[in-house]
Amino acid sequence: MVRFTGEEEPVLTDKMEEFEEEYQRVVEDLSDPNVFSDQKRARELSRRHKELDAIVEGFRSLRVLIDDLELARTMYQEAAGPDREFLRDEIEVLEIKTREAEENLELLLLPKDPNDGRNVIVEIRGAEGGEEANLFAKDLSEMYLRYADRRGWKTEILSEDPSDMGGYNSVTLLVKGEDAWRRLKHEGGPHRVQRVPVTESQGRVHTSSATVSVLPEADEVEVDIDQNDLRVDVYRSTGPGGQSVNTTDSAVRITHIPTGLVVAMQDEKSQIQNRAKALQVLRARLLKMEQDRVSEEASMARRSQIGGGGRSEKIRTYNYKENRVTDHRIKLTLYKLDQVLLGELDEIVDALLLDERTRELDEARSLQ
DSSP: OOOOSGGGHHHHHHHHHHHHHHHHHHHHHHTOGGGGGSHHHHHHHHHHHHHHHHHHHHHHHHHHHHHHHHHHHHHHHHOOTHHHHHHHHHHHHHHHHHHHHHHHHHHHTSOOOTTTTOOEEEEEEEOTTTHHHHHHHHHHHHHHHHHHHHHTOEEEEEEEEEOTTSSEEEEEEEEEOTTHHHHHGGGOEEEEEEEOOTTOSSOOOEEEEEEEEEEEOOOTTTSOOOGGGEEEEEEOOBOGGGOBOOSSOOEEEEEETTTTEEEEEOSSSSHHHHHHHHHHHHHHHHHHHHHHHHOHHHHHHHHHHHTTOOTTOOSEEEETTTTEEEETTTTEEESOHHHHHTTOOHHHHHHHHHHHHHHHHHHHHHTO
């Protein structure tokens, strides 16, 4: 754990001054009207201002606690009788508060996820298990929509490809919320379901899977797409079974030639609207691809999100018979699957975030 007390007190002062100077520079930059002509720069400054505000306040709170603790210790040495007993209790309380403040500041000083604060694009696809996998994909989409509603986030279905029995071959959701990325980023990967399918006449439990991909939404100013790199195909929208549901060529398929990424949209009646949504998803994929390229560790995490969608690969298992949900990454099992499917995901999400913070702190401390 990082300590800013005792012999390391000058470190606290130096670090406070360093962050307060940066904080003042950011405040001055944000007061310049010309900054907002550059959306990317303005967004970065606003994000950094919020981070620094918490860090500076953390340093100041710790400084006050350290001063109070030193004063209490000095007074304790000179006190006698009931005053000495009172000061001993006061010192114990201040020591606990100081440790907590140090731990809080240590968390604030950890490297920030560059995608924090972004909206999220969630892509869900049926994988192994035929129509049962598609039905499970729809169950997952409804779970995330309910969770978003509980968190007060705004959602939009960007595209949906219904399957023959009412499930989803694929569905793409846009989730808007300041903490949407932080709380959804660990949902990416293969999800496995164990239940009796509606098509099973013998009552046997089957195992199927669906894949979830979680992408940070990218702004146009962040991802500059050369129109010459795009191949745009238009066609008529189709419904389950392939039947045409539109008499005009409103559906759009965009292929990004340099990367081979393909995005198709057909939900809107307007070709222009479908094109705009397709570009929105394409930008998100390209942003994530670039982030993965810069960080090999992130690249490995991205590949592990999708996997092959096989039954043996999974990040989480949903067992209907036992009303059980198990997250295999953190060995967490809850016997409240019915509640989880209604959007009560916080217990799982909080455990995943705690595990992430613990690993980050262990890594940071190992480098000290």
